[in-house]
Amino acid sequence: MRVSVQSEPFDLGAEVASFTAGAAGAGAVVSFTGIVRPDGGLTGMEIEHYPGMTGKAIQAILAQAVDRWKLVDGLVIHRHGRLAPGETIMMVATAAPHRGDAFAAAEFLMDYLKSRAPFWKKESRDGGESWVAAKDSDEDALKRW
Amino acid sequence: MRVSVQSEPFDLGAEVASFTAGAAGAGAVVSFTGIVRPDGGLTGMEIEHYPGMTGKAIQAILAQAVDRWKLVDGLVIHRHGRLAPGETIMMVATAAPHRGDAFAAAEFLMDYLKSRAPFWKKESRDGGESWVAAKDSDEDALKRW
Amino acid sequence: MIDVLYFAWVRERIGLPRERVETGAATVAGLVKELCAREERYAAAFADISALRVALDQELADFDAPLAGVREVAFFPPMTGG
Amino acid sequence: MIDVLYFAWVRERIGLPRERVETGAATVAGLVKELCAREERYAAAFADISALRVALDQELADFDAPLAGVREVAFFPPMTGG
Numbered sequence: 001m002r003v004s005v006q007s008e009p010f011d012l013g014a015e016v017a018s019f020t021a022g023a024a025g026a027g028a029v030v031s032f033t034g035i036v037r038p039d040g041g042l043t044g045m046e047i048e049h050y051p052g053m054t055g056k057a058i059q060a061i062l063a064q065a066v067d068r069w070k071l072v073d074g075l076v077i078h079r080h081g082r083l084a085p086g087e088t089i090m091m092v093a094t095a096a097p098h099r100g101d102a103f104a105a106a107e108f109l110m111d112y113l114k115s116r117a118p119f120w121k122k123e124s125r126d127g128g129e130s131w132v133a134a135k136d137s138d139e140d141a142l143k144r145w
Numbered sequence: 146m147r148v149s150v151q152s153e154p155f156d157l158g159a160e161v162a163s164f165t166a167g168a169a170g171a172g173a174v175v176s177f178t179g180i181v182r183p184d185g186g187l188t189g190m191e192i193e194h195y196p197g198m199t200g201k202a203i204q205a206i207l208a209q210a211v212d213r214w215k216l217v218d219g220l221v222i223h224r225h226g227r228l229a230p231g232e233t234i235m236m237v238a239t240a241a242p243h244r245g246d247a248f249a250a251a252e253f254l255m256d257y258l259k260s261r262a263p264f265w266k267k268e269s270r271d272g273g274e275s276w277v278a279a280k281d282s283d284e285d286a287l288k289r290w
Numbered sequence: 291m292i293d294v295l296y297f298a299w300v301r302e303r304i305g306l307p308r309e310r311v312e313t314g315a316a317t318v319a320g321l322v323k324e325l326c327a328r329e330e331r332y333a334a335a336f337a338d339i340s341a342l343r344v345a346l347d348q349e350l351a352d353f354d355a356p357l358a359g360v361r362e363v364a365f366f367p368p369m370t371g372g
Numbered sequence: 373m374i375d376v377l378y379f380a381w382v383r384e385r386i387g388l389p390r391e392r393v394e395t396g397a398a399t400v401a402g403l404v405k406e407l408c409a410r411e412e413r414y415a416a417a418f419a420d421i422s423a424l425r426v427a428l429d430q431e432l433a434d435f436d437a438p439l440a441g442v443r444e445v446a447f448f449p450p451m452t453g454g
Contacts, residue, residue, distance in 0.1 A: 011162075012161060012162050012165055013159055013160075013161050013162030013163075014158055014162075015158075015160035016157060016158050016161045016162075016176065016178075017156075017157050017158025017159075018158075019160075020157055020178055021182070023180075023185065024231075025182065025184070026182070027179065027181075027182035028177065028178070028179060029177070029178040029179050029180065029388065030175065030176070030177050030178075030251075031161065031174075031175070031176045031178075032173065032174070032244065032247075032248070033165055033173070033174040033175075034172065034244070034454055035165070035168075035171055035172050035173070035174065036172075036174060037170065037171070037172035037242060038170065039170070039242075047249050048379055048380055048383075050377070050379055050427070050430075050446060050448070052430050053427060053430035053431075053446070054445070056430055057430075078453065085193070085382045086169075088165070088225070088453075090453075090454060097182060097184075098424045099177065099179070099255055099372070100286075103177070103248070103251070103252050103255075106175075106248070107248050110209055110248075110454055112155055113454040114451070114452070114453055114454035115450065115451055116451060116453075116454075117390075117428070117451060117453040117454070118379070118446075118448065118451055118453070119451055119452060119453035119454075120379060120380035120396070120448065120449060120451065120452055121452045121453075122380070123286070131380055131381050131449065131452075134449070134450030134452055134454075139450075141245075160296040164360050179372055191298060193298055195295070195297055195345070195348070195364060195366070197347075197362070198348035198364070201348055202348075223371065226346060234372075235371075236372060244454070255372055257328070258371045259369070259371055259372035260369055260371075261350070261369060261371075262366065262369060262371040262372075263297070263345070263364075263366065263369055263371070264369055264370060264371035264372075265297060265298035265366065265367060265369065265370055266370045266371075267298070276298055276299050276367065276370075277368070277370045278368075278370075279368035279369065279370055284368075
């Protein structure tokens with residue numbers, strides 16, 4: 001179980017490969033990767049976070065997922081700082097004996113990271129900068145868990 | 146959109162990395178990996194398939210997923226032949242603008258591959274060999290789509 | 291003449307992976323009946339049709355599907371991929 | 373004395389990331405009221421409390437939560453991680 005909050009890029013392929021190789025007893029590994037979508041003339045993104053809280057909050061969410069779905073292992077990497085379109089923002093990986101648990105835990109983690117981990121995204125476009133507004137659909141997504 | 150049915154191992158990390166790098170316009174990439182679970186004294190697994198049908202059937206399932214969830218891209222790799230405990234059996238990857246579509250498409254693909262792609266697993270244990278029985282829960286999982 | 295393929299334990303029970311069959315059967319069910327009449331090993335393999343699946347020319351089909359124009363019939367247990 | 377932190381557009385509107393505040397407020401809502409009374413930029417940042425979130429000692433809390441024993445209060449918009 002590992003959580004990393006970092007400004008540096010991460011090596012997605014290497015992370016998925018080593019997570020999977022280390023998940024002894026797992027029959028199913030799910031990974032999710034979030035990417036800065038280069039649409040609407042986006043030129044960049046700045047991710048602010050709350051250093052004193054971010055790591056702790058994600059650890060708590062991950063521990064909850066591991067416990068609830070009996071995961072063999074779980075991983076969350078989330079970047080902050082300046083990101084260019086096409087760059088990977090974050091990833092989660094879950095390993096479980098069966099696929100249903102690995103999928104559910106990964107979706108749960110994503111729904112919670114979206115609305116409960118202290119990150120704020122600011123988008124840059126030619127016209128200026130603007131904070132990304134939280135979506136009602138993301139808040140609603142939490143209700144299924 | 147790529148489908149590969151092969152006996153050789155595949156490089157999971159490299160596949161996830163290159164799939165993600167090539168998914169222009171995606172904001173979300175989900176990957177699933179199936180592993181030979183080393184439980185119950187399993188010593189190996191043999192996967193039989195129907196060469197004339199397997200590739201075609203998976204192509205059809207993948208095309209359906211791409212169309213239904215407006216995927217940017219989709220990938221399925223499935224092995225056949227002799228596998229040892231801990232080896233990766235197969236993977237799927239899906240790329241979409243938003244996470245909900247990428248997750249749903251990956252789960253749909255897994256549910257269909259489990260029960261509609263012509264593969265049959267035979268497990269080896271110290272006591273002998275036995276064909277894996279299809280699970281009612283896997284058949285039921287199809288009904289949600 | 292039609293190609294008939296067997297997979298997994300259907301193949302093992304019948305004892306061969308494929309054969310060419312001369313048949314006048316109108317449907318898959320008719321073909322199964324002809325095969326069962328041949329030998330005990332066929333009857334054993336097809337004893338419980340609900341435990342089997344069939345594909346016609348590499349597409350999943352039902353046991354009451356017509357055989358007209360079909361070149362390849364495959365019998366196998368429920369799939370266990372993924 | 374209590375540390376008060378601001379993030380994202382709350383930080384921008386108030387114009388600073390953190391400050392130490394002397395307060396006698398019993399709850400988060402009481403502290404917000406005191407801050408709003410200070411200057412227009414605070415009133416602007418806290419105009420719509422339903423658009424804000426609060427954490428007490430790095431744990432999400434409600435605006436009616438008591439401040440007794442709390443060392444760090446953080447105000448920010450709804451999170452947009454992932």
